[in-house]
Amino acid sequence: MLSMREAWGNTLADLTEENERILVVDPDVANSTRADIVADRAPDRFIEVGIAEQNAIGVATGLAAEGWVPWTSTFSPFLTHRAIDQVRMLVAQTGANVKLAGAYAGLLTGATGKTHQDVQDIAIIRAMPGMTLLAPADAVECAAMVRWACAHDGPVYMRLARDAEPNVFGPDHGFELGCVHTLKEGDELALVSTGIQTGRTHAAARELAEGGVSARVIHVPTIKPIDADGLVAALGDVPLVVTVEDHSVLGGLGGLVAEIVSERSPRRVLRIGLDDTWTESAPNDFLLEKYGLSSARVAATVRTLVDGLSPH
Structure with missing residues (x-):
């Protein structure tokens, strides 16, 4: 079984070979979010900014303004709580083409406890005008969503679970925005x-x-x-x-x-x-x-x- 974070990293690494504008801005959690897959396969598309989530959002927004397609991924609460002002002001309000991967979202975060368990992120992002909010069921749907998000012009937040679970969908499953x-x-x-x-x-x-x-x-x-x-x-x-x-x-x-x-x-x-x-x-x-x-x-x-x- 493949976890969503592995599907996210693998798909992004593949896409760097298809689109020279895709890159990742990492706030020092690459081995957890699996942004390290991109760092290994496409080191020139990987920017490390250290443990500074608010700064990562600012860097990603600046890159988007120059025509890049930047992703940043960290533990979900660090995006939807710690860096929420930057997400709101720099990304959502401007419609910046920034993609946010909220890794370790939900209850199951590898025994890190309530500081890292984000069970409010849907409510926060859903209430924010201009944001697209996606929650894949499995690694297959996650990969399809990453491809869709990279082709979409505008802010996207993806809610990613930490651990692998059996796939809900077959390998040919695609993603269409809004569909149930x-x-x-x-x-x-x-x-x-x-x-x-x-x-x-x-x-x-x-x-x-x-x-x-x-x-x-x-x-x-x-x-x-x-x-x-x-x-x-x-x-x-x-x-x-x-x-x-x-x-x-x-x-x-x-x-x-x-x-x-x-x-x-x-x-x-x-x-x-x-x-x-x-x-x-x-x-x-x-x-x-x-x-x-x-x-x-x-x-x-x-x-x-x-x-x-x-x-x-």
């Missing part, structure tokens, strides 16, 4: 997920099916801009929508889906995610169980929701 994907049909409820959590959500739906619960699974790779009509069409006429995300329930995918459904096709929307809490340092399996994001915990929560909504 129905991974499994079902008529009792719809499970809507994004990013690497989609794989666990899909597994939860299979567990539910074994217990007689028919759950549709919808993957949302583009948080902003989303094809709202496409999402409503994918939901069909299921009476219950449950969002599942490796992110706070405040302002993330759940909020986005609730906004769209309430305006265009009202029905019950329930949200599974981080319940407005700081997280902690622990092994991946422990964290997924504690915060209700493992496939077994998602399935159990959904069964409880379905039972609670059933007439007695």
Whole structure:
């Protein structure tokens, strides 16, 4: 299995051979984000600025103004919290052609704890005018998104998980901005997920099916801009929508889906995610169980929701 960060680094390194304007600005985390793949294969397209995330955004913006296609990647909270003023003022407000890869996004960051676990980044970037926000389900979709982002003129933020998970999509899967994907049909409820959590959500739906619960699974790779009509069409006429995300329930995918459904096709929307809490340092399996994001915990929560909504 390939991790998203490896897919990101490999794809960018390949693209440097196709486009002489692509480069990477690294704030001293290349061996973690796998920007070192670019450094090894195309050292003239790699700029090291040291542990200075705000400066990395400034350097990338200046390079974009000169016609380069710069990427910078670091741990997600260092982009969406520490350097957020620079992202807002230099990138989003100017429409600079800067690409941001938020590595180690979400709960699973290699036991680094709450300082490095970013479960607010979707809410922050989604609220920022001018930003495109992408969350791939796996390494295959990540590579397709990197290619799309390099060809797109404008700011892009990609939410990348640290660890490898089984691929959701086959090798021929492409990326189209805004599109949603129905991974499994079902008529009792719809499970809507994004990013690497989609794989666990899909597994939860299979567990539910074994217990007689028919759950549709919808993957949302583009948080902003989303094809709202496409999402409503994918939901069909299921009476219950449950969002599942490796992110706070405040302002993330759940909020986005609730906004769209309430305006265009009202029905019950329930949200599974981080319940407005700081997280902690622990092994991946422990964290997924504690915060209700493992496939077994998602399935159990959904069964409880379905039972609670059933007439007695």
